[in-house]
Amino acid sequence: QSALTQPRSVSGSPGQSVTISCTGTSSDVGGHNYVSWYQQYPGKAPKLLIFDVTERPSGVPDRFSGSKSGNTASLTISGLQADDEADYYCSSYTGWYAYVFGTGTEVTVL
């Protein structure tokens, strides 16, 4: 199982939208609608933002949205805010009771 591929960094100005991609294969991202996204601040545990490609847990702002096309999933942050500056990770079920994380993306608010 190889880590899913994410861009190392993305940036945007306050109020703008940024999109983070998460590319896998037909065995993981493309084969299951079980992609999750996490936000992680330095020194802190990750926080679940999105599960099952598009679903948001209670309390997560609707500025965060997820989608998927083929072997690539995406997280879009709309109305970028200063406290969105963090690392973001995707994960995908790979079947047979296992899952894999993405390589992680650092989001910078300019």
Next chain:
Amino acid sequence: QMQLQESGPGLVQPSQTLSLTCTVSGGSISRTDYYWSWIRQSPGKGLEWIGYIFYNGNAYYTPSLKSRATISIDTSKSQFSLWLTSLTAADTAVYYCASDPRRGRTAAVGSSDYWGQGTLVTVSS
């Protein structure tokens, strides 16, 4: 609201075995709608899922660590544990425990909703 707390040694010698425990509170570790995961993060690196266990003891692992990792559960103590053998410097990481809901499915698919704060394990002589 569930809370998870990792405990274990901060320093382990190379070739030795790491033993970590996660204590679950605010919810039953015997609940049938959750798996219990171990995840690690090497310094400055990304997240790596190690494996998870169900309340009945059925455990599953990432292929790359399957030969060295063992996860067990003690429902009477509301704890689950990770053992990792033959440690090298590459195993130096923050180790997290987390809860993984099944969301109505047979398996948990990696949407961990509660996490411990993490514990740093350094492998060094």
